[in-house]
Amino acid sequence: MAGMRIGMQTIALSTRPAICGNAAYAGKKEGEGPLGTEFDFVTQDELYHQDTFELAEKQLYLDAIRKAIRKGGAKPEEVQFLLGGDLLNQIITASFSARDLGIPFIGLYGACSTMAESLALGSMLLDGGHAEQVVCAASSHFCTAERQYRYPLEFGAQRPPTSQWTVTGAGATLLSTEPKAPVLANVTQVCMGRVVDLGITDANNMGAAMAPAAADTLLALFSDTRTMPEDYDLILTGDLGQIGHDLLMQLMREQRMPLPDEHYTDCGLLIYDRETQDVHAGGSGCGCSAVVLNAHILPRLQSGQLRRIIFMATGALMSLTSSQQGESIPGIAHAVVLESPAAGTLPLRPA
Amino acid sequence: MILMYLKAFLVGGAICAAGELLVLRTKLTPARILVGYIIAGVILSAFGLYAPVVDFAGAGATVPLTGFGHALAQGVKHAVEESGLIGAFTGGLSATSGGITAAILFGTLIAFLFKPHAK
Amino acid sequence: MDKQRIHTNPQHYSWLTDQLSPPSPLGSGLFQAFWVGGLICMLGQAISDIGVHLLDLNARDASTFASISLIFLTALLTGIGVFDKIGKYAGAGSFVPITGFANAMVSPALEFRREGLVLGVGAKLFTIAGPVLVYGVGASVIYGLIYALFIH
Missing domain, CATH: 3.40.47.40 (Stage V sporulation protein AD)
Structure with a gap:
């Protein structure tokens, strides 16, 4: 039986879609943090061998998605949908990655809620029987977010104690109804x-x-x-x-x-x-x-x-x-x- | 000589500390504070209140952005005295052209020579 | 569905936010801005004195010479990635002096160079410094008009 809505906002997924692939690519500062050893990859170079920080973020996104699909025992052509977004105007990180991957793309903008939003929608697609395998992803990059929302990197301003530091990193999750890798x-x-x-x-x-x-x-x-x-x-x-x-x-x-x-x-x-x-x-x-x-x-x-x-x-x-x-x-x-x-x-x- | 440096340090430092008070206790952004400072400089100079500070503290009064406002106001004043009403339009930028040109020139130059650094 | 599920109001929440948001430490912030700002002004005085005594400039040209030198120094420090660290420490201590005006022009030009020479470097030079010039020049013109019509 397909899933059902309970209450006003919650949907129970009776088929319990499985997460069977995961990947996290992070930046240098994140690598130096308490979770540094747990990431799949930590880049020491915030440009990630690219010409611009925007391309660097896209490459992190792309690499995280490919890794998650590989860890889930699948190939990109076996994935029916990519659901994802990022913080940049017109979610260029996600859509440029989708251009390279060739997976049908559902672009999402939920600001920093995007990882949960994509997981929720992806699970519903599986539970409704509309797909067997979807990948969900979200990313941000300190240097691209900073210039879009705040000041240039070399501008000498102080940050108030209430401000937060934008994470450089991309995470991707593979969801499947018939997992080929151990279920997470x-x-x-x-x-x-x-x-x-x-x-x-x-x-x-x-x-x-x-x-x-x-x-x-x-x-x-x-x-x-x-x-x-x-x-x-x-x-x-x-x-x-x-x-x-x-x-x-x-x-x-x-x-x-x-x-x-x-x-x-x-x-x-x-x-x-x-x-x-x-x-x-x-x-x-x-x-x-x-x-x-x-x-x-x-x-x-x-x-x-x-x-x-x-x-x-x-x-x-x-x-x-x-x-x-x-x-x-x-x-x-x-x-x-x-x-x-x-x-x-x-x-x-x-x- | 030594006294002049001490006065420049104390007055310049005090003008900066007043700006920092605005940073720490209001929601004003640096850009707004700078705009406020330059307008304040023009007004103080217009009322003849800033020139004595410059005489007293030298660079302590001319280096902060209020000094930029003072230079604009004095430039306009002298130009009006020389050429009348048209001076209101020519005096300000003439007096401050050195700084503005330097910022444009060096800004462009540095943009060609360097890249922004990741933090 | 009840539109307001959380039973609170913006006034209470705003108060709560103020209670739980730590303020910036006042004493150390003011002290850091004071000594760095003071030092920059002292440096300006020294350059100005060099102008007067060694280069035979008059007082006004020496002051302009000091401004240009400080702007050059700031541009260089911004380019090599040092000025933002000074700014982080000193706050208004480095952005209220002419160094802040210079940094406000150099840093966006540097950042947006990838967007091209015209709309990147050319336009972005003035994103932060533009308003300062607009209102500074505007205020001086108003003063000039009043001075020309009523005082002079």
Whole structure:
């Protein structure tokens, strides 16, 4: 039986699409962080042997996708759809990669929520029987994001303590109904988020702009699936950073659905050592949640160390134009529930 | 001589520290602060308040961007005295042409010689 | 569906955000801007003195000579990737002096060179410095008109 919608926003995937390929390509600074040894590849050169930083990001994206497909025991021509996006105008990283790959392309823009958005849509395509194999990908690059959203690299300005550091990296995930490689995790539910805006206008405080959307999606997921935060080994947000993390905890306390401290963290806090790497509030960018999920989280689901998790990437849906016109920053968060293929899946509380 | 350097250091440092206060305690971007500083320089100079600071602190007053505004205002003033109303249009850029030309020239030159560095 | 699932309002959330966002440390920030800014001005004074005593320039030309020298130095430091580190440390200490104006012109020209000589280098030179010139020149013209019509 195909999947069904439960509640207003959540879809239960009865066929439990399998994740069987994963790849994370990261930059130098990310390689020097706490997860440095877990990435498939760390480039020491931010230009990645290309002429421009934009081409470097595209090459990271392309290489991550090819690696994920290869690790999943497949070939590019056996993949029906590529779902993905990035942060650059008109998502050129994703579409230029799709040009090189020749896989039918569904371009997505969810700002930094793109990894979860693509996983959610890809899983639904499989669950609905519309495809047997899809690949999902997202990326960001510090140098391309910086010139598009902030200042030139050599401009001497200070960053406020609330600002976050855009991750250089690309992550790709292969989803399959008939996996040819060991299964890393199964996607059991997806929850598509609403756009939520509580009026934050400070582009140097993205975590604060996105935290309300994260709370909104979490509350929807818990209510639709009749679960509690304690039913998950880990609730992982995408790139809220320290301030967004603290705000989400506070918002959830106020909604009487507190997140247990030891079961909630954020990819932006995992990827860098904030004491020594000078990244202020933490990491951000599409690549942040994409590389942390693929390099750090999926292997732990495969081993059974994590049994059921919520992976929820958050995005800030502003542009330079809207920011300069003084508009507030709308946020979005998409969640996917991932379960370990290992025996002894976490039982749900009796309702 | 030594005293002049001390005064340049103290006054220049104070003008910069005031800018930093705006950076740390307001949401103003560097570009907005610079615009504010140059307009402030023109206004202070127009009221005759900036010239005494230049006499007192030398480069401590001319090197910060308020000094750029002062140079614009003084240029306009002298040009008006020499050639009347038309001086309001010619004086400002004439007086500051050295700095502006240097920035354009060296900016272009450096853009050809170097590449931006990854951080 | 209830449109507002999170029961809070923008005023409360804005307050909460301010509570949880750490402010920049004031003391060290001001001190760093002060001593770097002061040092740059002192350097300007030294170059100006060289102009007067060694190159026989008058006071106004010596001041222009100091500006040009500082702009050249900034352009070079921007090119080799050092100026942004000074700016990160000193903040207004390096962008309020003429060095900041120079860095604001050189850094985008460098960054956008790949977009071509006309719309890359040529246009982007003025993305940050343009407004400074526009409002500086604008203010001086207003002053000039008032001076010519009412004072002179």
